[in-house]
Amino acid sequence: xxxxxxxxxxxxxxxxxxxxxxxxxxxxxxxxxxxxxxxxxxxxxxxxxxxxxxxxxxxxxxxxxxxxxxxxxxxxxxxxxxxxxxxxxxxxxxxxxxxxxxxxxxxxxxxxxxxxxxxxxxxxxxxxxxxxxxxxxxxxxxxxxxxxxxxxxxxxxxxxxxxxxxxxxxxxxxxxxxxxxxxxxxxxxxxxxxxxxxxxxxxxxxxxxxxxxxxxxxxxxxxxxxxxxxxxxxxxxxxxxxxxxxxxxxxxxxxxxxxxxxxxxxxxxxxxxxxxxxxxxxxxxxxxxxxxxxxxxxxxxxxxxxxxxxxxxxxxxxxxxxxxxxxxxxxxxxxxxxxxxxxxxxxxxxxxxxxxxxxx
Amino acid sequence: xxxxxxxxxxxxxxxxxxxxxxxxxxxxxxxxxxxxxxxxxxxxxxxxxxxxxxxxxxxxxxxxxxxxxxxxxxxxxxxxxxxxxxxxxxxxxxxxxxxxxxxxxxxxxxxxxxxxxxxxxxxxxxxxxxxxxxxxxxxxxxxxxxxxxxxxxxxxxxxxxxxxxxxxxxxxxxxxxxxxxxxxxxxxxxxxxxxxxxxxxxxxxxxxxxxxxxxxxxxxxxxxxxxxxxxxxxxxxxxxxxxxxxxxxxxxxxxxxxxxxxxxxxxxxxxxxxxxxxxxxxxxxxxxxxxxxxxxxxxxxxxxxxxxxxxxxxxxxxxxxxxxxxxxxxxxxxxxxxxxxxxxxxxxxxxxxxxxxxxx
Numbered sequence: 001x002x003x004x005x006x007x008x009x010x011x012x013x014x015x016x017x018x019x020x021x022x023x024x025x026x027x028x029x030x031x032x033x034x035x036x037x038x039x040x041x042x043x044x045x046x047x048x049x050x051x052x053x054x055x056x057x058x059x060x061x062x063x064x065x066x067x068x069x070x071x072x073x074x075x076x077x078x079x080x081x082x083x084x085x086x087x088x089x090x091x092x093x094x095x096x097x098x099x100x101x102x103x104x105x106x107x108x109x110x111x112x113x114x115x116x117x118x119x120x121x122x123x124x125x126x127x128x129x130x131x132x133x134x135x136x137x138x139x140x141x142x143x144x145x146x147x148x149x150x151x152x153x154x155x156x157x158x159x160x161x162x163x164x165x166x167x168x169x170x171x172x173x174x175x176x177x178x179x180x181x182x183x184x185x186x187x188x189x190x191x192x193x194x195x196x197x198x199x200x201x202x203x204x205x206x207x208x209x210x211x212x213x214x215x216x217x218x219x220x221x222x223x224x225x226x227x228x229x230x231x232x233x234x235x236x237x238x239x240x241x242x243x244x245x246x247x248x249x250x251x252x253x254x255x256x257x258x259x260x261x262x263x264x265x266x267x268x269x270x271x272x273x274x275x276x277x278x279x280x281x282x283x284x285x286x287x288x289x290x291x292x293x294x295x296x297x298x299x300x301x302x303x304x305x306x307x308x309x310x311x312x313x314x315x316x317x318x319x320x321x322x323x324x325x326x327x328x329x330x331x332x333x334x335x336x337x338x339x340x341x342x343x344x345x346x347x348x349x350x351x352x353x354x355x356x357x358x359x360x
Numbered sequence: 361x362x363x364x365x366x367x368x369x370x371x372x373x374x375x376x377x378x379x380x381x382x383x384x385x386x387x388x389x390x391x392x393x394x395x396x397x398x399x400x401x402x403x404x405x406x407x408x409x410x411x412x413x414x415x416x417x418x419x420x421x422x423x424x425x426x427x428x429x430x431x432x433x434x435x436x437x438x439x440x441x442x443x444x445x446x447x448x449x450x451x452x453x454x455x456x457x458x459x460x461x462x463x464x465x466x467x468x469x470x471x472x473x474x475x476x477x478x479x480x481x482x483x484x485x486x487x488x489x490x491x492x493x494x495x496x497x498x499x500x501x502x503x504x505x506x507x508x509x510x511x512x513x514x515x516x517x518x519x520x521x522x523x524x525x526x527x528x529x530x531x532x533x534x535x536x537x538x539x540x541x542x543x544x545x546x547x548x549x550x551x552x553x554x555x556x557x558x559x560x561x562x563x564x565x566x567x568x569x570x571x572x573x574x575x576x577x578x579x580x581x582x583x584x585x586x587x588x589x590x591x592x593x594x595x596x597x598x599x600x601x602x603x604x605x606x607x608x609x610x611x612x613x614x615x616x617x618x619x620x621x622x623x624x625x626x627x628x629x630x631x632x633x634x635x636x637x638x639x640x641x642x643x644x645x646x647x648x649x650x651x652x653x654x655x656x657x658x659x660x661x662x663x664x665x666x667x668x669x670x671x672x673x674x675x676x677x678x679x680x681x682x683x684x685x686x687x688x689x690x691x692x693x694x695x696x697x698x699x700x701x702x703x704x705x706x707x708x709x710x711x712x713x714x715x716x717x718x719x720x
Contacts, residue, residue: 013456013720047666069637069667089667090624092633092679096373116624119678146663146670147624147631176665263452264476264507271507273452277429277694278719281641303506305536306407306690307429307449307719310506318479319452330666334637334695337717357697359638359667360373 009340009347014261014321015274017336019351021343023255024237025057030253031220031236032061038225043067043086043213045234048330050355051339052080054237065110067232071100072358078107080354086112086213088172088232090120090139090147093127096360105133112211114139114172116149121161136161137172137211138202142194143187144176151194155201162207170211170229171198178219181246181286188222191215196227218248240329241292242284256339257294257323258332260309262316270316274324275307280331287327294323369700369707374621374681375634377696379711381703383615384597385417390613391580391596392421398585403427403446403573405594408690410715411699412440414597425470427592431460432718438467440714446472446573448532448592450480450499450507453487456720465493472571474499474532476509481521496521497532497571498562502554503547504536511554515561522567530571530589531558538579541606541646548582551575556587578608600689601652602644616699617654617683618692620669622676630676634684635667640691647687654683 009018035042044058047069055066055077065084068074074085085104091097091113104111112135115121125131138158141148149157158168173195178187191214202209215223215231223231235242238256239249260274279291281304290304299314301324309324316322326332333339334356341349369378395402404418407429415426415437425444428434434445445464451457451473464471472495475481485491498518501508509517518528533554538547551574562569575583575591583591595602598616599609620634639651641664650664659674661684669684676682686692693699694716701709 011455013454015719089633090631092621092623094373094621095371117678120623123679145629146665146668261452261454263480264450269505271450273449274719276640276642276691277717280636281643281688281691282636283641283643305506308506318477319483328641331636331641335717357637357695359375359634 009259009342009345012259012340012347014259015278016259016340017332018257018259018323018340018342019238020255021341023253024054027237027239027253027255028057028061031233032063034220035231036062038223040223040225040228041230043230043232044237045232046073046077048234048237048333050333050353050358051351052077052354053351055080055082058237064230070358070360071097071104072360073355074104074109074111075100076355076358078104078109083108084110087114088174089114090116091124092120093124098127098129100360101128101134105130110135112137112169115161116147116157118157118160121164121166125164125166131166134166135169136166137170137213138168140171140173140194140198142173142175143190144174146174146176148173151197152201154198155205155207158202158207159205168207170209170213171195171202172213175214175216175219178216179242179246179284184218184246184248185222188219188224191219192224192227217243218246235329238329241325241327242287244292244325245287251294251297254294254325256329256332257325260322260324262318262320265318268312270311270314272309272311272322272324273307274309275305277306278335279304279309279324279326280328280335282328282331291327292325294325296322369619369702369705372619372700372707374619375638376619377692377699378617378619378683379598379699379701380615381701383613384414387597387599387613387615388417388421391593392423394580395591396422398583400583400585400588401590403590403592404597405592406433406437408594408597408693410693410713410718411711412437412714413711415440415442424590430718430720431457431464432720433715434464434469434471435460436715436718438464438469443468444470447474448534449474450476451484452480453484458487458489460720461488461494465490470495472497472529475521476507476517478517478520481524481526485524485526491526494526495529496526497530497573498528498558500531500533500554500558502533502535503550504534506534506536508533511557512561514558515565515567518562518567519565528567530569530573531555531562532573535574535576535579538576539602539606539644544578544606544608545582548579548584551579552584552587577603578606595689598689601685601687602647604652604685605647611654611657614654614685616689616692617685620682620684622678622680625678628672630671630674632669632671632682632684633667634669635665637666638695639664639684639686640688640695642688642691651687652685654685656682
């Protein structure tokens with residue numbers, strides 16, 4: 001990316017997504033140290049940032065590769081030079097997906113994909129031109145109840161997948177139920193128990209289980225290095241209001257905010273020009289509102305519409321600018337074309353969100 | 361847009377946003393007739409579709425102009441040939457916004473903007489090069505409690521705005537509290553009462569009030585043509601799961617769906633490859649889930665993550681494709697680069713979402 005002349009933030013239109021580069025770098029370094037201290041490999045989830053600029057920081061800090069959500073994200077990061085990519089979800093291959101996989105492989109990346117059924121493995125083996133070049137991890141449900149097989153069934157599924165000629169390298173889970181107050185530690189315990197049982201189930205079928213992959217930002221403080229060989233946190237890189245309210249990050253560790261302007265005001269209430277089309281509409285039942293204000297922690301976003309946040313408890317004038325912390329940063333980034341990078345309050349760069357909208 | 365060769369939908373990767381052109385045209389025609397029968401002008405909200413192709417259908421059917429959410433949307437539609445645009449929100453002008461307004465005016469459009477404070481009017485008058493070319497409507501709060509002044513204060517605010525040299529043409533409101541079960545009729549009544557009081561308040565200050573603008577898709581069945589001079593519904597053009605569950609549209613009137621594939625399956629549950637990054641994360645407390653399946657009305661989306669919908673009560677096989685109705689179509693469209701246009705189950709065109717991400 002070419003460097004632009006520094007701009008004061010006053011010249012940036014609102015709403016804009018702003019990343020504090022110093023905080024971002026500290027987050028990257030802290031998670032790298034944490035994984036190193038555990039003796040576990042780090043494979044950050046790139047769906048959070050969708051940005052080769054951020055990926056390069058993570059890889060430079062020792063990440064062994066990236067996790068991605070889709071094959072079109074895999075293409076973006078493979079073509080940006082990342083050599084080791086894991087699509088951590090079950091996929092149903094069609095001609096379009098096979099072509100995307102081919103592009104990622106042709107860019108020189110090792111590509112691993114998730115699988116939780118024999119049928120999907122057969123489809124993969126019959127649709128992809130070079131199935132021998134693809135590695136598979138079997139997905140296990142550790143309590144989030146999205147995709148994945150029961151831990152005890154992992155060996156049977158892995159053996160069935162291997163029977164199609166695919167290379168099964170281990171097991172993975174997403175402990176997504178860690179996204180709730182007081183469930184972070186429980187989810188991490190269930191992750192460890194489930195993955196241990198799944199790995200044993202593979203070995204019981206005479207299959208190797210070199211990779212045992214888990215990890216989410218809220219559960220990682222409780223990750224079990226006796227079971228896991230790699231961790232896949234995503235949100236840690238920026239932080240967000242969910243992590244703040246879950247206690248998984250401190251406000252000073254939040255690197256990404258949406259700059260917004262007060263456009264309307266009445267007693268006790270201000271209205272900002274950032275709504276769900278800039279922040280995302282995520283609002284888990286336990287959240288205090290539609291996001292937070294970084295510099296006014298007592299304020300609450302009580303109503304969020306497409307272009308506006310209604311804020312109570314903030315002391316702000318008409319025209320004043322504020323930093324809004326979105327509830328779920330992955331969806332925020334996916335709404336932006338670029339990230340305004342700031343250092344010491346000055347805009348120093350713009351990073352494109354290269355994989356924005358890469359849903360296929 | 362160039363016409364592409366027709367494609368069977370099997371060749372379209374999932375998730376993709378698909379628009380049934382026949383249903384879309386019927387929705388456009390029905391709302392045009394409804395407004396004509398009421399004797400009220402129709403100014404559809406273009407934030408729903410962000411597409412000049414759809415705007416042209418609305419204008420051809422008799423819409424007097426478009427409503428837009430931002431000045432960057434105004435630029436897109438002005439440059440696409442729409443001559444009459446209303447930014448129906450209070451704005452805080454800066455140099456970037458003044459430049460966007462200039463572009464919309466230079467493209468030949470009449471531009472009206474919302475205002476709910478003297479300070480914002482002063483800012484507008486002092487920031488915009490040709491404030492005399494901008495028309496202002498004073499925003500009134502009719503019960504949604506976002507922006508807008510109390511109806512009784514509208515005359516005072518209008519007089520203050522007019523004192524800055526701006527041309528005040530009337531009043532408007534957004535009865536957004538109509539987005540709740542059993543509040544559609546109440547919101548429409550409050551809209552009429554508030555706008556009538558606001559219009560009288562302007563006339564009491566010796567100001568004309570030629571435009572009295574309101575209307576949202578859920579409230580429009582109860583709109584009062586004795587008060588309103590124009591209506592600004594947006595969602596009606598596509599419909600969505602919110603309108604379906606509010607009773608404001610029938611499932612056969614839903615023109616836009618997200619095509620998705622079953623990627624995982626266990627007893628009673630299927631997992632689709634469309635999540636909040638394709639559908640949007642909206643889920644009002646009264647919604648039955650994270651969206652609906654158009655062809656399986658009894659099914660429920662019980663969990664929505666970024667790339668997946670967990671569906672209970674659907675009878676679907678692995679690899680099967682389904683049409684998902686998003687909860688809030690405006691946010692869905694804003695996530696897509698283009699809309700796949702189908703007629704009789706064949707893809708006949710792709711329309712770009714030209715104003716996607718136009719938040720400034």
